[in-house]
Amino acid sequence: MSSDLFASPLYTHFVSNYAQPGGPDLLARTEPFFEWQDARRRAGLWPYSRSLDAAPRAACAVRSETGAGATGLNFLSQDYLSLSTHPRVVEAAHRALREHGLHSAGSAMLGGNTAASLALEDAIAEAVQMPHVALFSTGWGAGFGTITALVGPSDHVVMDALSHACLQTGAAAATRNVVRFRHLDNEAVRRHLRKIRSRDTQNGILVVTEGLFSMDSDVPAIEELQSICHEWGATLLVDAAHDFGALGPRGTGSVGAQGMLGKVDLLMGAFSKTFGSNGGFLATRSPAVRQFVRVFGGPHIFSNALSPLQACVVTEALRIVRSPEGEVLRSRLFENIAVLRGELERREIGTLGAPSPVVPVVIGGAPVARVAARMIFERGVFVNLVEYPAVPIRGSRFRMQVMAGHSAEQARAAAAVVAEAIHEARAIVEGPRQFAVPFAAIQTPVPAGV
Numbered sequence: 001m002s003s004d005l006f007a008s009p010l011y012t013h014f015v016s017n018y019a020q021p022g023g024p025d026l027l028a029r030t031e032p033f034f035e036w037q038d039a040r041r042r043a044g045l046w047p048y049s050r051s052l053d054a055a056p057r058a059a060c061a062v063r064s065e066t067g068a069g070a071t072g073l074n075f076l077s078q079d080y081l082s083l084s085t086h087p088r089v090v091e092a093a094h095r096a097l098r099e100h101g102l103h104s105a106g107s108a109m110l111g112g113n114t115a116a117s118l119a120l121e122d123a124i125a126e127a128v129q130m131p132h133v134a135l136f137s138t139g140w141g142a143g144f145g146t147i148t149a150l151v152g153p154s155d156h157v158v159m160d161a162l163s164h165a166c167l168q169t170g171a172a173a174a175t176r177n178v179v180r181f182r183h184l185d186n187e188a189v190r191r192h193l194r195k196i197r198s199r200d201t202q203n204g205i206l207v208v209t210e211g212l213f214s215m216d217s218d219v220p221a222i223e224e225l226q227s228i229c230h231e232w233g234a235t236l237l238v239d240a241a242h243d244f245g246a247l248g249p250r251g252t253g254s255v256g257a258q259g260m261l262g263k264v265d266l267l268m269g270a271f272s273k274t275f276g277s278n279g280g281f282l283a284t285r286s287p288a289v290r291q292f293v294r295v296f297g298g299p300h301i302f303s304n305a306l307s308p309l310q311a312c313v314v315t316e317a318l319r320i321v322r323s324p325e326g327e328v329l330r331s332r333l334f335e336n337i338a339v340l341r342g343e344l345e346r347r348e349i350g351t352l353g354a355p356s357p358v359v360p361v362v363i364g365g366a367p368v369a370r371v372a373a374r375m376i377f378e379r380g381v382f383v384n385l386v387e388y389p390a391v392p393i394r395g396s397r398f399r400m401q402v403m404a405g406h407s408a409e410q411a412r413a414a415a416a417v418v419a420e421a422i423h424e425a426r427a428i429v430e431g432p433r434q435f436a437v438p439f440a441a442i443q444t445p446v447p448a449g450v
């Protein structure tokens with residue numbers, strides 16, 4: 001018998017239910033969302049906005065938004081090669097502090113460039129074999145700024161349907177002519193380009209994809225996509241936020257792994273996944289494109305530049321990424337990934353996509369996902385829950401993020417906890433009502449000490 005206890009908004013609503021409140025009072029109309037969110041928080045069913053008590057190491061102490069704390073295994077941080085705690089990277093940060101101080105103290109256009117940021121531009125240019133690099137203080141800014149700088153209202157954007165929010169928001173801000181193609185479907189791109197070109201030969205077309213899609217852990221066929229773009233007079237932008245540094249020979253990401261290093265029209269990336277810092281970049285073969293994006297890409301010119309400390313951290317991290325030690329870290333990372341995926345599958349829990357530092361763990365509906373997320377936290381394993389609208393409505397998943405600093409034993413232990421919790425949550429949600437009671441009421445106390 002399936003339980004109706006899980007039919008309350010606590011389990012059936014998503015943030016999208018509250019995304020467009022009406023009414024004249026901009027502040028008061030946020031209340032219904034807050035009430036719903038707070039009910040989830042009080043029930044231990046709001047697994048977001050957690051904080052770490054210390055550095056994002058493989059084992060760590062985590063606090064929920066309500067202040068409940070737990071110590072355990074960290075599979076929620078984005079630090080794929082564990083470089084944010086690497087002694088050489090930490091030492092680079094100390095040195096930067098002594099030599100350059102704390103602050104860029106200006107936008108890149110107005111005095112915010114530093115000797116450290118110029119060195120980082122050169123290092124990235126060499127690594128990606130594209131000579132012209134523009135830096136941004138976030139990966140988000142790199143995606144949004146690149147698209148809004150290059151694409152005008154009469155141009156077109158043809159983007160993978162699962163493209164990151166910074167790309168989607170950039171496209172929406174740049175033009176109304178945005179089409180989304182079926183995830184990874186290069187033939188769909190060809191069809192869209194043919195159709196656009198049959199009626200518009202005067203305006204530009206930007207095709208947007210990612211080097212590694214982090215919700216599904218899958219990768220486009222980049223060489224074919226680039227050649228389709230050229231065939232139809234379109235420009236390709238690849239966002240390598242998740243793969244640059246973590247995959248491919250010398251960390252060159254999916255473009256490197258597919259023999260396309262230096263050969264895609266535009267490559268952008270973020271430092272926040274592998275390079276131990278915030279920040280992002282656009283790389284291009286054209287000095288004109290670089291200068292144009294710097295001046296017309298809003299976040300480059302109207303937001304303060306990367307701090308010299310961040311620039312030095314990323315430069316040192318990149319040195320390690322490209323070194324033989326980087327290869328060792330990547331192979332350790334991929335051994336952990338194989339153990340985690342293998343153990344989950346052995347326990348009849350599905351994972352999506354191909355092996356990468358992001359392991360998407362299939363759950364299904366929101367009630368099972370939310371109950372399992374609470375159990376996993378209570379049992380000392382930390383993972384990210386991803387729900388609609390970031391993924392399809394019945395496609396809730398855990399996004400486990402693996403690091404080189406994990407041990408195989410930790411990957412095995414985490415897989416066991418996650419798999420057991422999902423099976424138990426399914427039994428609770430889909431089984432007889434009495435098992436569901438502890439999870440059904442919003443008054444459910446979060447157990448002491450969690």
Ligand SMILES: Cc1ncc(COP(=O)(O)O)c(C=O)c1O
Nearest residue numbers: 138139140164239241270272279
């Ligand atoms: C594909 C992609 N692009 C860009 C970003 C934004 O990067 P950042 O978080 O460094 O601003 C992210 C990060 O979530 C991402 O996944």
